[in-house]
Amino acid sequence: MADMTTSNDLLEQETHAPMLNRVIAAEPLAVRQVLIELADRLRPALEPEELAHLELALAEILNNIVEHAYVGTDQGLIHLSVVCSEKVLSCAVADDGASLPAECLAPRALPGAGDGDVKTMALPEGGFGWVLIQGLCQDLCYYRENDRNFLAFAMPLHLHASHKDTPQDVPKAPRKHRR
Amino acid sequence: MRLIAEPRDDYMLLQLNEDRLDAAIAIQFKDAARGLIGAHPGDVVLDLRQVGFLDSSGLGAIVAVMKMVPAPRVFSLSGVTDNVERVLRLTRMDSVIPVRNIEPDSAETISDEQAAQPRRA
Numbered sequence: 001m002a003d004m005t006t007s008n009d010l011l012e013q014e015t016h017a018p019m020l021n022r023v024i025a026a027e028p029l030a031v032r033q034v035l036i037e038l039a040d041r042l043r044p045a046l047e048p049e050e051l052a053h054l055e056l057a058l059a060e061i062l063n064n065i066v067e068h069a070y071v072g073t074d075q076g077l078i079h080l081s082v083v084c085s086e087k088v089l090s091c092a093v094a095d096d097g098a099s100l101p102a103e104c105l106a107p108r109a110l111p112g113a114g115d116g117d118v119k120t121m122a123l124p125e126g127g128f129g130w131v132l133i134q135g136l137c138q139d140l141c142y143y144r145e146n147d148r149n150f151l152a153f154a155m156p157l158h159l160h161a162s163h164k165d166t167p168q169d170v171p172k173a174p175r176k177h178r179r
Numbered sequence: 180m181r182l183i184a185e186p187r188d189d190y191m192l193l194q195l196n197e198d199r200l201d202a203a204i205a206i207q208f209k210d211a212a213r214g215l216i217g218a219h220p221g222d223v224v225l226d227l228r229q230v231g232f233l234d235s236s237g238l239g240a241i242v243a244v245m246k247m248v249p250a251p252r253v254f255s256l257s258g259v260t261d262n263v264e265r266v267l268r269l270t271r272m273d274s275v276i277p278v279r280n281i282e283p284d285s286a287e288t289i290s291d292e293q294a295a296q297p298r299r300a
Contacts, residue, residue, distance in 0.1 A: 028203035035232075052262050056269075059234040063202040110271055120250065120275075125242045128235035128270045135269060 018045035018084035024062075026069075026076035026095065031062040038082060045084050050157055054082075054089060057136040060129040061093055061151060064104075069097025069149060084157065092152040099144050100151070104130050180207040184215040190222035191215070192257075192281060200230050200237035200263075208237070212244045223248045224281055228258025233266045245276060255279035 020041050024030040035055050042051060062078060070076035079094040108131050111124035134140065137153035144150070181196035193215060200208060216223055225244065227233075233241075241256070248254035255277040259267070267273040 028201070032199060032201055032203045048261075049265075052265060055232065056234065056262075056266065059201060059232075063234065063236060066202070121246055123242050123246065123272075123275060125239040126235070128238060132235060132266075132269055 018042055020080070020082045022080050024078050024080065026066045026078050026097070027074075028063065028066060031059065031066060031078075034062070034080060035059055038080075042082070042084060046089070046157065050089070050155065053136045054091070054155060057133055057153070057155075058082075058091065058093075060133045064129055064133075065093070065095045065097060065149075069095050069100070071098070073097075087157055089155040089157055090152070091154070092150065094151075095149050096147060097149065100142055100149055105134075105140065105142055108134060180204045180211055182208060182211045182215065184219070186219065187224075187281075190224050190253075191219040192224050192226055194226045194229075196229055198229060199232040200227070200240065201232060201234045202236035205236040205240040209240045209243050212240075213247055216244070216247045220252075222253045222255075224255050224257050224279055226257045226281060227260065227263055231260055231262055233263045235266075235270070238266055238270060238272060241276070242272070253277065253279075257281040 018041070020034075020038050022034050022037070024034050035058060038058070039051055039055055042054070046054070058080070062080070065078055066076075076095065076097055079092075081092045083090050110131050111127035112122070133153075136155070138155060140151070140153045142149070142151045183194045183196060185192040185194060193212060195208065197204060197208075212225075223244075225241070230237075245254045257278065257280050259278055264273070267276065
């Protein structure tokens with residue numbers, strides 16, 4: 001009986017492990033599908049805001065690969081890995097498309113908007129993607145090797161956890177999301 | 180892409196019946212909205228109560244649709260969910276896109292902040 005319980009627990013752990021590894025076609029509906037799957041998988045492990053931030057950051061990164069790295073080709077694959085530990089979520093994305101322009105990772109400002117004095121017709125319809133990625137992702141790093149792009153980032157978890165034991169000496173919210 | 184137009188007394192309600200306004204449907208959404216708005220001269224309210232996910236492509240499409248309703252006509256959003264509100268806030272577009280909450284039964288609630296937005300007489 002005890003053995004049975006143990007194996008069931010292990011199975012449970014495998015099925016609901018807070019990680020996801022997928023290779024998807026570089027097209028918008030495949031991106032949408034993997035984000036839905038990722039959210040379903042990680043929902044039990046993350047706070048709603050953390051999940052929302054991850055989903056948004058990955059949407060921007062994956063759609064950027066679809067629209068820019070693989071521009072002009074209808075074939076392409078994206079490799080996505082996400083792993084959650086107790087305190088941090090780690091994510092890696094790889095593709096075989098064009099290299100990422102350096103300016104994408106350079107510090108960016110929001111496209112002209114938000115000062116309340118912008119004429120409607122001048123409002124930006126794009127340029128938000130990398131601002132969001134940079135604001136939501138910590139330790140964002142990129143390198144290219146053998147014609148393959150690698151992008152990795154982390155997200156600190158449970159910064160606002162009230163239901164967890166929080167040691168007194170833990171620094172308060174070491175990094176805030178950009179607003 | 181399910182976008183439904185419903186003429187009301189002093190505006191047209193565009194109801195986006197999609198769970199996600201993302202890169203997969205942003206262009207179709209924009210094109211569909213253009214057709215519906217072109218046939219209506221007044222204010223437009225885009226109801227997003229069903230939309231639980233918005234990315235920057237979807238946001239760009241919303242801004243493009245907003246531009247299809249030039250002043251003095253007023254474009255506003257209704258039924259902004261938490262995730263949509265988050266993207267508007269992170270991109271600071273919450274300060275330029277008005278919100279006018281329309282209840283499904285037509286009863287309206289307008290918050291103090293939003294009441295300052297220009298409205299058609």
